[in-house]
Amino acid sequence: MSEQNELNVAEEKIDVEELAQRVSEYISERKYSELKEFLIDMNPADIAELMEEMEDKYLPLIFRVLPKELASEVFVHIEGDTREILIASFSDSELKEVLDDLYVDDTVDIIEEMPASVVKRILKHADPETRIEINKILKYPKDSAGSIMTTEYVDLRKDITVEDAFLRIRRTAVDKETIYTCYVKDDNRKLIGLVTVKDLLMADYHDKISDIMETNVIYVHTSDDREEVANQFSKYDFLAMPVVDAERRLVGIVTFDDIMDVMQDEVTEDIEKMAAISPTDKPYARMSAIELWKKRIPWLLLLMISATFTGMIITSFESALGKLMVLSSFIPMLMDTGGNSGSQASVTVIRSLSLNDIEFRDLPKVVWKEIRVAVLCGTTLAVANFVKLLTVDRLLLGNSQITVFVALVVCTTLIATVMCAKVIGCSLPMLAQKIGFDPAVMASPFITTIVDAVSLMIYFRIATVFLNI
Amino acid sequence: MSEQNELNVAEEKIDVEELAQRVSEYISERKYSELKEFLIDMNPADIAELMEEMEDKYLPLIFRVLPKELASEVFVHIEGDTREILIASFSDSELKEVLDDLYVDDTVDIIEEMPASVVKRILKHADPETRIEINKILKYPKDSAGSIMTTEYVDLRKDITVEDAFLRIRRTAVDKETIYTCYVKDDNRKLIGLVTVKDLLMADYHDKISDIMETNVIYVHTSDDREEVANQFSKYDFLAMPVVDAERRLVGIVTFDDIMDVMQDEVTEDIEKMAAISPTDKPYARMSAIELWKKRIPWLLLLMISATFTGMIITSFESALGKLMVLSSFIPMLMDTGGNSGSQASVTVIRSLSLNDIEFRDLPKVVWKEIRVAVLCGTTLAVANFVKLLTVDRLLLGNSQITVFVALVVCTTLIATVMCAKVIGCSLPMLAQKIGFDPAVMASPFITTIVDAVSLMIYFRIATVFLNI
Numbered sequence: 001m002s003e004q005n006e007l008n009v010a011e012e013k014i015d016v017e018e019l020a021q022r023v024s025e026y027i028s029e030r031k032y033s034e035l036k037e038f039l040i041d042m043n044p045a046d047i048a049e050l051m052e053e054m055e056d057k058y059l060p061l062i063f064r065v066l067p068k069e070l071a072s073e074v075f076v077h078i079e080g081d082t083r084e085i086l087i088a089s090f091s092d093s094e095l096k097e098v099l100d101d102l103y104v105d106d107t108v109d110i111i112e113e114m115p116a117s118v119v120k121r122i123l124k125h126a127d128p129e130t131r132i133e134i135n136k137i138l139k140y141p142k143d144s145a146g147s148i149m150t151t152e153y154v155d156l157r158k159d160i161t162v163e164d165a166f167l168r169i170r171r172t173a174v175d176k177e178t179i180y181t182c183y184v185k186d187d188n189r190k191l192i193g194l195v196t197v198k199d200l201l202m203a204d205y206h207d208k209i210s211d212i213m214e215t216n217v218i219y220v221h222t223s224d225d226r227e228e229v230a231n232q233f234s235k236y237d238f239l240a241m242p243v244v245d246a247e248r249r250l251v252g253i254v255t256f257d258d259i260m261d262v263m264q265d266e267v268t269e270d271i272e273k274m275a276a277i278s279p280t281d282k283p284y285a286r287m288s289a290i291e292l293w294k295k296r297i298p299w300l301l302l303l304m305i306s307a308t309f310t311g312m313i314i315t316s317f318e319s320a321l322g323k324l325m326v327l328s329s330f331i332p333m334l335m336d337t338g339g340n341s342g343s344q345a346s347v348t349v350i351r352s353l354s355l356n357d358i359e360f361r362d363l364p365k366v367v368w369k370e371i372r373v374a375v376l377c378g379t380t381l382a383v384a385n386f387v388k389l390l391t392v393d394r395l396l397l398g399n400s401q402i403t404v405f406v407a408l409v410v411c412t413t414l415i416a417t418v419m420c421a422k423v424i425g426c427s428l429p430m431l432a433q434k435i436g437f438d439p440a441v442m443a444s445p446f447i448t449t450i451v452d453a454v455s456l457m458i459y460f461r462i463a464t465v466f467l468n469i
Numbered sequence: 470m471s472e473q474n475e476l477n478v479a480e481e482k483i484d485v486e487e488l489a490q491r492v493s494e495y496i497s498e499r500k501y502s503e504l505k506e507f508l509i510d511m512n513p514a515d516i517a518e519l520m521e522e523m524e525d526k527y528l529p530l531i532f533r534v535l536p537k538e539l540a541s542e543v544f545v546h547i548e549g550d551t552r553e554i555l556i557a558s559f560s561d562s563e564l565k566e567v568l569d570d571l572y573v574d575d576t577v578d579i580i581e582e583m584p585a586s587v588v589k590r591i592l593k594h595a596d597p598e599t600r601i602e603i604n605k606i607l608k609y610p611k612d613s614a615g616s617i618m619t620t621e622y623v624d625l626r627k628d629i630t631v632e633d634a635f636l637r638i639r640r641t642a643v644d645k646e647t648i649y650t651c652y653v654k655d656d657n658r659k660l661i662g663l664v665t666v667k668d669l670l671m672a673d674y675h676d677k678i679s680d681i682m683e684t685n686v687i688y689v690h691t692s693d694d695r696e697e698v699a700n701q702f703s704k705y706d707f708l709a710m711p712v713v714d715a716e717r718r719l720v721g722i723v724t725f726d727d728i729m730d731v732m733q734d735e736v737t738e739d740i741e742k743m744a745a746i747s748p749t750d751k752p753y754a755r756m757s758a759i760e761l762w763k764k765r766i767p768w769l770l771l772l773m774i775s776a777t778f779t780g781m782i783i784t785s786f787e788s789a790l791g792k793l794m795v796l797s798s799f800i801p802m803l804m805d806t807g808g809n810s811g812s813q814a815s816v817t818v819i820r821s822l823s824l825n826d827i828e829f830r831d832l833p834k835v836v837w838k839e840i841r842v843a844v845l846c847g848t849t850l851a852v853a854n855f856v857k858l859l860t861v862d863r864l865l866l867g868n869s870q871i872t873v874f875v876a877l878v879v880c881t882t883l884i885a886t887v888m889c890a891k892v893i894g895c896s897l898p899m900l901a902q903k904i905g906f907d908p909a910v911m912a913s914p915f916i917t918t919i920v921d922a923v924s925l926m927i928y929f930r931i932a933t934v935f936l937n938i
Contacts, residue, residue, distance in 0.1 A: 237726035257706035275816035289841035310801035332779035347744035372758035
């Protein structure tokens, strides 16, 4: 499977470079009509990928060769840097043409990425009507449903017939991002129903919309978080979701393609938080070293300071350690095993929370499950380690400091550490969410820091009691 | 934002429990027609959620109250355990009725989750025709495009008119999972084009399909990995993607709703691998302690054994440590900071690889970027630590063992450790992918174990040279 997959990816990569090569040749030989012929059959997403492989100076030329509508579609798929180069090369009338062809939500996405000077130019050249729509969306808070919706949807009145509905769809479809779900509003613009094109196709031409529409409409509010909207999408399998204001008036729709992007962004954010990185919208390849440093250093500093407490625990047992130096050689193994056990539990719980598989009221169940897992894991590790210490280390390597008592201390500590790690690891993310924090922050790095301190305390306590030091 | 969101979620949760309560009342008062009225307006996904809140004994009753078509939709949304209870309660004819209403790909999903005895019963009661389709899909390898596709799509011949196409869609739509993309095949069943319902609606009734169809069709092969299919979806924003065999014959389609599930599953798998857990399809809530132990213990054992090498490094410097005990108190801080720096780099790179933002040929660029980030992070941490050691620890806490030399050793080690951690962290996942391993395995736990050993070696080397011990 994986090999087959690798192969396909490899083929594809070669393709893009080959294609870029061919395009360069067309340009250098000034064969512009051949170039147009060549590009016109490609998917916009592929043309965008190809353009990112090309030298910057060729970009405006390639773009101008494309037919107007295709050019706009390519413009949506292209990455921010390339897009900025293109916009800089546009005359005012070219910019206006491209903008007129974009859907409002795509324009807003582009605006949110561009520097202020470019934004001014874009807003200046947009239709007055479009500008109003853009500003409407821009006023919603970042990451809200309002900020990712489009205001271009098909709306129908409830008293028209299916035949009229088709006429209206045919007339307006070209400007709409999706036509497959049509929304029915009353006179106060309140959302009262929806029909899909499938419903319309299955109905009789003379049926009234009010008779065939679905009245139990699931919607989101403009201020809802986009992550919540994504969860609704994957629950209900919708193509589009209506967005309403506080008075339940329809103001826009969110379409599934935007939600796929949201899902990816949210996952990247969660994964970054779990690795102690402040999340960002920018892809890694476009981040400068300074930007990466800013996202990473606060957490590293915080965790470094926290880790010094663990150091203080070692200091306070310095004299005991001095008497039996072999004890310090187990510190990395105990710390790492504790950290890994804790991360396993915390990461599993964080993911389950974000998929809504578990919620806060499940805490006792989760803790009880992790305790049982901890007993199983701790015992397995302890037995394995005990055997290793007394055979490999004592007999084979002849380390005489490792007595049965030392081995017992290390293995008892292992069990206790795994137990604490699993319980801390599963409960902290749930508690964090309960008090309004993001559970993803309670992942490996934090859990590790806490578990380090706890496991060393357990270790030295057990060691002093058992070994009389 | 987050507060508003919390609120909505809270409201929703209360709702489900309240609804379940109300349904229980209807049942205990035997008000079955009121119960039907009550359920009939709800979305199938919500009914499924509600049923999971109910006692098992009520499930068959609720299910039988639902109209046939709604019941089948609910059946798709319901979770495995609840579904098994329902199937057990079905008579043979009831089972057949439900199955007849399901789409083939949903039936396959259900079959893949059920125990063998239930599978036999399902296959026995499926239509002979459906059974052939089911077996066709079942024969594709797990996680391949073939295994997640449906064989129910709308196909058109190229020589019919738009009007005929609409007639065909209206006639067959009820059985198809999506009708919005129709596929055009030639006489050898080869895929030669596609039209969307939007294209059809925009076209003239007398236009030929061959004149309006898109001939540059993007497709996947039955054996392609489902993760690759998901990547194609998010690149092209398709509603559905055709699946072809080795002869480019159309055998099925994958729809966006299934891909959303795939995307979630793949992310969960990646996150689990990054936390050193063997991935599983089962949600956490449904895993037993033994199952969790099996997924976690191999990695814990492996990492524990690896960590003992770090212990051996400490042992070999025992005498030096014995002379200056304060050095051992910095071990946790150095190990943790190294581990965290390495995870930041590795997790960022793993995520970028899986989003196709970077690829192997970018390795030099990535390493060079991480080196610069490491210089920035390492220096910041070293300066902060130097100041802390000489003010807080030496002056305030009066720890006389911490001399300027000791502080210099610790801070130089910090810079070197962060440097090694970032370089190892970013390059190992890329190398792993190059040689055909999953880069996600090269996340925090493995990087931490390697970086631990490296950082201690650096530490002791620098300490012996600088401090003459």
